[in-house]
Amino acid sequence: MKLLLIGFSRFARRRVLPAVAVMDEIETIDIASSHAGTDAVGHIPKLGRVHADWREAIHDMDPGLVYVSLINSEHAQAVRCAIERGHHVVVDKPGFLNLDTTEEMVALARSRSRVLAEATCYSFHPMYPEVRSVAREFDTDITKVVAIFTPPVPADDFRCDRSAGGGALLDTGPYMASLGRVLWGTEPDRVTVIVGDRTTNGLETSYSVLAGYPGGRTVIGQFGFTAAYRNSLQLLGPGIAVDLARPFSAPPDMTVDIRIESSGESHTRSVHAADSMQIFLSSVLDAVRAGSREFDAPLLSDARTRDRLVRAASDG
Structure with a gap:
């Protein structure tokens, strides 16, 4: 499966990219970030395309897995766009700013039979x-x-x-x-x-x-x-x-x-x-293959609390 990383945050560079680099299930890694030019990205195993605009990247890629690592206030917009395009989505914590938005995004993922998971991977x-x-x-x-x-x-x-x-x-x-x-x-x-x-x-x-x-x-x-x-x-x-x-x-x-x-x-x-991130992402891909909704309940429960x-x- 192809992974599209939206955002080139310090956390994504430190934890997400090293985890997916050794995962056999991830074949190619595309990166979408206005701050991640080819020179800034450097040598990343499995690196595919580097996009300046995440919206274009979402629409250019065939349905796969999208990891959203933007600032918190931009999560909902990116997640919505990715799910509507047919991607499964992992989003950095906090997934969304409030409970109403969380419920809305989970309902959208369910309606499209997509996996949506918050990366509370500890x-x-x-x-x-x-x-x-x-x-x-x-x-x-x-x-x-x-x-x-x-x-x-x-x-x-x-x-x-x-x-x-x-x-x-x-x-x-x-x-x-x-x-x-x-x-x-x-x-x-x-x-x-x-x-x-x-x-x-x-x-x-x-x-x-x-x-x-x-x-x-x-x-x-x-x-x-x-x-x-x-x-x-x-x-x-x-x-x-x-x-x-x-x-x-x-x-x-x-x-x-x-x-x-x-x-x-x-x-x-x-x-x-x-590597808790690698274990978490492997569990997400297991859910994708099984068509499981196992990440809905934790996402909603944590948002309520x-x-x-x-x-x-x-x-x-």
């Missing part, structure tokens, strides 16, 4: 099945979670621009919104958000959150752009404590150590290095 890393295996092994359940994700974002980055769909709630919100689904297969029934920092025009750049889930489960989170870099999960349950490093962005070459404390003893379990986060921040 959950495809094998550390998460291993965490569930640890809980079963110790005959317990993870019921309390403390999450911290504070990636630095320069002030001139689009993620600090309201008109581009920026802000910490949209940028890191997909991680917080998806945690309950990833760990427990459920959405929160209570959400409280306190915005910590804002730009001079009021755009939120950090926030704290407390979310309650069915069965007494809770997540406490600290997210945003203004603190020192942290990327961690503490998972707690009856008789067990589990610590994960780099849970939201483990590099493909990183062996992940899961630290377990139980009954006064400490254990470390190592999870082999894995992220919508609750935004509304809770406004109420606060």
